[in-house]
Amino acid sequence: MLGAVVPPPPPPRPRKVHINDLPNETLLHVFSSLTFNKQVARLALVCSRWARLSRDVETLSIECTESVVRTGLHTILLRHPRLKRLEIVAARTGSTAIARERLALVARQFVGHPTLRIIVCPSDWIVPGAVDGCPCLEELVVAGVGDGDEVPVFADEDDEGEDGEDGVGIADAESGNATAASTHRELWKAPGLRRNLSWILNSVPSLTRVRIDDPHLWIRKKDMVTTLSLRELSLTSLSPSAILSLVDLLSPGGSRSDSDTDRTPALPHLRTMSLEIDYAFLPLAMFPALARGCPALTSLTLSTLEAPPGLVDAMAEGLKGLALTYLEFDKCSVWGPKEGWVSLVGRLCDAFPTLKTLRFGNCLYRVLPAATAHRRDWDAGDGNGNGSHGLEHIKIVPLCDTKLTTEDLASIVRDYPSLKTISVSAPAHTCTSVGIPVWLPPTTSASFNATLSNLRELTIRSGSIRELSAEPEESSQPIKLPSLTHLNLINCPLFPTLLVSCNPSHLTSLKLSYLPAHLPPTVTIPFPCLRTLVVRGVSHLGHKICIGTVTSLLQHAPRLTSLTVEAFHHHHRRSHSHDNDDDDDEGSSTLSFPSHVIHDLTVSCPDLVHLVIAGFRVRSLASLTPVASWPRLETLHMVGTKCLPVLTSEWEDEVLVPVLTNRRFLRSVRLQFEGIAAGGGSIEPTKGEDVLPYLARVERDRSTCEAYAMKLRKRFWWIEELVVARSSLMET
Numbered sequence: 001m002l003g004a005v006v007p008p009p010p011p012p013r014p015r016k017v018h019i020n021d022l023p024n025e026t027l028l029h030v031f032s033s034l035t036f037n038k039q040v041a042r043l044a045l046v047c048s049r050w051a052r053l054s055r056d057v058e059t060l061s062i063e064c065t066e067s068v069v070r071t072g073l074h075t076i077l078l079r080h081p082r083l084k085r086l087e088i089v090a091a092r093t094g095s096t097a098i099a100r101e102r103l104a105l106v107a108r109q110f111v112g113h114p115t116l117r118i119i120v121c122p123s124d125w126i127v128p129g130a131v132d133g134c135p136c137l138e139e140l141v142v143a144g145v146g147d148g149d150e151v152p153v154f155a156d157e158d159d160e161g162e163d164g165e166d167g168v169g170i171a172d173a174e175s176g177n178a179t180a181a182s183t184h185r186e187l188w189k190a191p192g193l194r195r196n197l198s199w200i201l202n203s204v205p206s207l208t209r210v211r212i213d214d215p216h217l218w219i220r221k222k223d224m225v226t227t228l229s230l231r232e233l234s235l236t237s238l239s240p241s242a243i244l245s246l247v248d249l250l251s252p253g254g255s256r257s258d259s260d261t262d263r264t265p266a267l268p269h270l271r272t273m274s275l276e277i278d279y280a281f282l283p284l285a286m287f288p289a290l291a292r293g294c295p296a297l298t299s300l301t302l303s304t305l306e307a308p309p310g311l312v313d314a315m316a317e318g319l320k321g322l323a324l325t326y327l328e329f330d331k332c333s334v335w336g337p338k339e340g341w342v343s344l345v346g347r348l349c350d351a352f353p354t355l356k357t358l359r360f361g362n363c364l365y366r367v368l369p370a371a372t373a374h375r376r377d378w379d380a381g382d383g384n385g386n387g388s389h390g391l392e393h394i395k396i397v398p399l400c401d402t403k404l405t406t407e408d409l410a411s412i413v414r415d416y417p418s419l420k421t422i423s424v425s426a427p428a429h430t431c432t433s434v435g436i437p438v439w440l441p442p443t444t445s446a447s448f449n450a451t452l453s454n455l456r457e458l459t460i461r462s463g464s465i466r467e468l469s470a471e472p473e474e475s476s477q478p479i480k481l482p483s484l485t486h487l488n489l490i491n492c493p494l495f496p497t498l499l500v501s502c503n504p505s506h507l508t509s510l511k512l513s514y515l516p517a518h519l520p521p522t523v524t525i526p527f528p529c530l531r532t533l534v535v536r537g538v539s540h541l542g543h544k545i546c547i548g549t550v551t552s553l554l555q556h557a558p559r560l561t562s563l564t565v566e567a568f569h570h571h572h573r574r575s576h577s578h579d580n581d582d583d584d585d586e587g588s589s590t591l592s593f594p595s596h597v598i599h600d601l602t603v604s605c606p607d608l609v610h611l612v613i614a615g616f617r618v619r620s621l622a623s624l625t626p627v628a629s630w631p632r633l634e635t636l637h638m639v640g641t642k643c644l645p646v647l648t649s650e651w652e653d654e655v656l657v658p659v660l661t662n663r664r665f666l667r668s669v670r671l672q673f674e675g676i677a678a679g680g681g682s683i684e685p686t687k688g689e690d691v692l693p694y695l696a697r698v699e700r701d702r703s704t705c706e707a708y709a710m711k712l713r714k715r716f717w718w719i720e721e722l723v724v725a726r727s728s729l730m731e732t
Contacts, residue, residue: 024053032059044079058084064102065091073109085118088126092721093706124194131203139209142195143236192216197235198249201228208269213237217245231269236276236303243277247286250293266293272326274301281306287318299326309335309368312344316351324352328359335366341396342408346415349389359395359423365402391416392454395423403463406430410439413452423459423488428467430460431492431499436475457486465493478502485529490514495549501525510553513537514568515546526556533560537568538591538615547594560605567591567615567640592617602629609665610635617642624655632665639672639725646675647708647724660716668721675726676704 019027031043031054044051060083062068062076077083088106090099107125112133119130119137122144130140193199196216201207211234238246250266273294282305290297300319312335327348336344341360349355394412396404403425404412413419429435440452458481465472472493484503488511489496495515500507504527514537533553538546550565593616601608608630618624618638627636638644660666709724716722 020047020049027053028056028058031057055079056082058082059087060085061087061089062106063089063091064099064106066102069102069105073106074111077110077113082115083113084115086113086116086120088121088123090122093710127194127200131200134204136206137204138206140200140204140207141209141211143211143213192218198245201230205229208232210234211236214239215242217242217249228267229269230267232272233267233270234274236274237278238275238280239278240280243280243282243286247283247289250289251285265295268294269296270294271296272299273297274303275305276303277305279304279306281308282311284308284310284314284318287315291319291321295322297322298324300324301326301328301330302332303330305329305332307333307335309366311335312347316347320351322352323354325354326357327352327355328357328361329363330359330361331363332360333364333366334360335368338367338370340402340408341365341398341404342411345394345396345412349391349416353389355389355391357393358391359393361395361397362399363397364399389416390418392418393421394419395421395459397423397425397461403427403461406435406438413439413441418454419452420454420483421457422455423457425461426463428463428465428491428493429472430462431489431496432468432472432494433475434472436477436479440477440479452481454483455481456483457488458484459486459488459490460492461490462492464491468493474498482506485509487511488513497523505529508532510534511536512549515549523552524556525553527553528559530557530560532562533557534562534564536564536566538565539568547597551597551600554601554604557605559607561607562610563601563605563608564610564612565593565614565616566612591615598626602626606630607632609633612637613639613643615640615643618644624659627659628662631663633663634665635668636666637668637670639670641672642674643672644674647673660712660719664718666716666719669719670721670723670725672725676708676724 022030027050034043043054057080060077060080062073068076073088077086088103088110090103092099103121103123104125107121107123110126110129110133112129114134115136116130116134117136118139119126119134120141120143122142124142124144127140127142130137193216195212195214196218197210197212198217200210200212205228208229209232210230214237215235235242235246273290282302290300297319334344336347344365345358348358394416404427406427406429409424409426409430412422412424427435430439474494474497477498479499479502481503483506485506486509487500487503487507488509489499490513492512492515500510501523504525506529507527508529509532510527510530511532511534513534533550535546535550547565554560554563593613595618601611606629609632611627611630611633612635614637617640624638627633660669705724705726709722712724713719713722
């Protein structure tokens with residue numbers, strides 16, 4: 001018909017976006033995040049474009065499995081000519097002995113790579129290839145125990161041109177190239193050479209960052225290269241001989257030389273140094289050597305150190321010319337006057353006016369005798385802050401009964417107004433009506449704006465509640481910290497309602513550990529920015545109270561991404577409440593986790609990324625079903641004695657598989673069951689049973705769990721860590 005109206009054509013269907021629509025740069029970034037064993041080896045089989053891009057990845061992580069040993073590390077690296085970062089890790093499955101043997105085999109296969117800049121490997125067998133075959137190497141991390149035989153006997157370093165009696169000495173000048181190469185390979189067989197920091201730095205002057213466990217430092221002073229680029233150095237498990245060798249290396253001309261002709265610093269560009277002394281005495285000559293050998297040093301960390309009484313004075317005097325900004329003592333013994341930590345902090349801040357961070361972690365404070373020369377030097381100095389020092393971060397977590405007093409905390413708050421982070425161990429009454437008026441100035445006072453207005457992180461470890469002589473009461477003084485973002489309270493005798501309710505607007509992390517009191521049900525606190533909530537130390541006595549507190553805190557935290565709830569009594573405790581289904585069963589040794597909490601989480605916290613429930617018993621496996629409501633979940637941990645009931649094939653099909661199938665962001669899953677249906681009955685030892693049959697049943701049950709976890713890992717290949725275990729195995 002002539003008058004018929006032609007209908008308009010239908011709109012084009014929108015084109016689906018495919019991964020191949022991404023640019024090459026984005027795909028390369030994705031490929032660099034994949035491990036070799038799971039993905040990189042298969043990328044070339046997808047299409048020609050992926051095969052071409054897989055050769056251009058710059059980061060490669062290799063797990064030393066049997067297939068990697070058979071293929072050969074050299075063959076694998078030939079496929080990646082533009083590689084910049086290589087990480088080699090031990091196999092995560094199988095026995096530890098086999099994993100370590102495979103790790104050493106793969107590391108021995110490494111002969112170098114022309115573009116590698118960063119190498120991380122637990123085995124020191126990676127060092128020969130890194131030193132001889134990586135001209136662009138900038139970072140070397142050998143964070144593991146030594147491998148191989150004992151260090152062979154070498155010829156004296158000063159006897160040039162002579163061979164050792166065992167043929168491993170310095171090659172004769174007339175020997176051919178083949179003999180020299182063979183001797184070089186024999187030299188690398190010595191673990192002492194593979195961990196010789198001096199030799200490594202001398203061979204690769206381009207290194208900027210090095211970390212070595214159990215290092216050796218022996219080399220002739222005149223052979224040391226003076227053009228080193230090292231900026232960060234971390235040495236762990238230092239032996240006394242290695243400490244003395246380090247002092248000799250850093251001292252110009254050697255510590256045994258009186259010559260002043262050679263004043264070239266040994267490490268002129270070094271900025272960060274970390275030394276783990278392995279509970280040995282540190283010679284006081286170390287600090288003048290550091291000042292001369294590392295003139296650019298700004299960060300110093302000393303760990304597991306048995307300090308002599310004059311350590312602080314020697315440090316203040318020997319490092320006087322350095323612009324230190326970071327100083328940390330970890331698991332050390334330190335000496336100071338009877339006035340305590342405040343005087344020690346003041347002494348170090350007076351010595352280093354540029355200091356920004358001062359940390360004492362698990363340190364033992366010892367009082368200097370009044371008659372010593374060191375004590376007289378302390379009394380002659382200023383020894384305290386004057387309100388003008390720029391210290392920004394302080395941590396004082398001592399051992400034994402040497403914690404701060406509230407007066408000490410008040411002095412720190414007053415004398416260092418630029419503080420952004422405070423982490424201290426303090427008396428039990430610090431956060432009560434007795435302690436808060438002492439160390440925390442009132443919000444209305446003029447001194448408040450000049451002291452705590454910059455504070456961003458506050459961590460207080462309160463003492464035992466036995467220290468209190470009366471029932472603790474909360475202070476009525478408002479506690480307004482306008483910049484506070486992280487609050488961590490440990491063993492506080494009461495719930496700090498005012499401290500939390502007065503500072504919720506900027507709070508992003510809240511950690512409450514071992515709190516014996518609860519948040520009043522009438523108090524509602526909105527947390528518009530809260531991202532992390534951690535509640536640890538839930539006990540049988542305070543089970544309902546703590547779970548109720550968690551529920552109250554989560555009601556108004558829409559941006560929460562990480563939740564951790566851990567019970568305190570994991571084993572051998574009996575429950576005392578049997579009111580309803582959410583309580584523990586009679587005689588149960590594990591707390592029950594109410595199923596409604598997980599259901600409520602899906603509504604109040606829709607963007608959860610990390611969920612950790614430890615030490616509780618989840619009565620119904622159906623409680624995992626709401627987990628599917630979080631599309632971006634990355635971590636799912638439900639562990640503890642009898643945390644989950646017996647695993648059956650029906651539950652696997654109805655709950656576990658649907659939860660894991662569509663959660664492509666999952667990276668870590670840990671599930672601990674009371675038993676596995678395919679694994680037989682209980683493996684608890686029976687009365688009078690011989691130990692060998694019992695251990696055989698334990699090993700058989702462990703094999704069942706590993707086989708089941710392997711089956712899940714093959715199906716859900718995107719999950720990097722997937723652990724399935726029985727509760728009794730953990731106890732065993």
